[in-house]
Amino acid sequence: MIYAIGRPCEPVRVYVETDDPMRAADQCGEGDVALPVEERYPWASIASDGLSVLVQAPPIAWTSDEVRAMRTSLLSRSDWTMVPDSPLTEVQREGWRAYRQSLRDLPENQPNASLETVIWPKEPDA
16 A cells, blocks of 8 residues: 655655555654555645645646747757858758757657756757
């Protein structure tokens, strides 16, 4: 059996796996409750009444303003590669097109990426 341990109205502090409810209770600090759950939920909190665990949807890291700002900055910094009079050859321009498309596709290809985990496409050689 798995027990979620925490205080009402706060995120689950820790999960304890034991068949003995008293052992789970021993892990409780002042104000904590130990509630049986079916699995370890990464985004869960103890209900305000202290009688149940509320499972929440995971946060979507991609909505991070920092990731969007960085992507926008990288696109802006490479705008010059798409103008008709850029000094690039058609082969070089195609590499930049692919790079820019990869930046635009990041939300679909890495839906849970955060600024710390996103894998940015490699900028082509100019």
